[in-house]
Amino acid sequence: SYVLTQPPSVSVAPGKTARITCGGDNIGSKSVHWYQQKPGQAPVLLISYDSDRPSGIPERFSGSNSGNTATLTISRVEAGDEADFYCQVWDGYSDHVVFGGGTKLTVL
């Protein structure tokens, strides 16, 4: 089955840029979605189809996907961005959904 690999944690100072990676075999050929989950809350769709921002998501959040790595970039990080972030793809062959293991973003 398809596997997505994320770093368990990323730390960044306020105002700086955070990059969270999601690795997978030829992931660039798939559409990657990103979710943000704050403690005690349901996940929120942050980025869909590699780089599309749903309505209401700040422009500070962006995504890219190429080769074996997809990346979520958070510019001008704020304290309120602290959360767990998950990448997700659809394996069209099996029609199964796969989540990455999640990355905890800490704002220093």
Added chain:
Amino acid sequence: QVQLVQSGAEVKKPGASVKVSCKASGYIFNGHYMHWVRQAPGQGLEWMGWMNPNGGVTKYAQRFQGRVTMTRDTSISTAYMELSRLRSDDTAVYYCARDLSLRDFDYWGQGTLVTVSS
């Protein structure tokens, strides 16, 4: 506005079954697949499967095959997820999530905590 409202927390004994409901409103229920995702305490998200409300076709993750059943009642725009032969490691928050277009989840329920304990 789109809302997914799930049933309340459950406590079950090992070997029992649990059925969680997810009532949808604010959109055409039959127009979007419904997925179920669970999250064990302190762990990541785990996809369980999807159901097409238009006809009731389902697809389950391999590890839940034979234990999970996803159904719906279109007359009340409600999806259900039933998990049988519960074990302690099934303790988790269970979410329903609407499929926006092709396996991207734009709306989530508030989550239902299922605790399995003897």
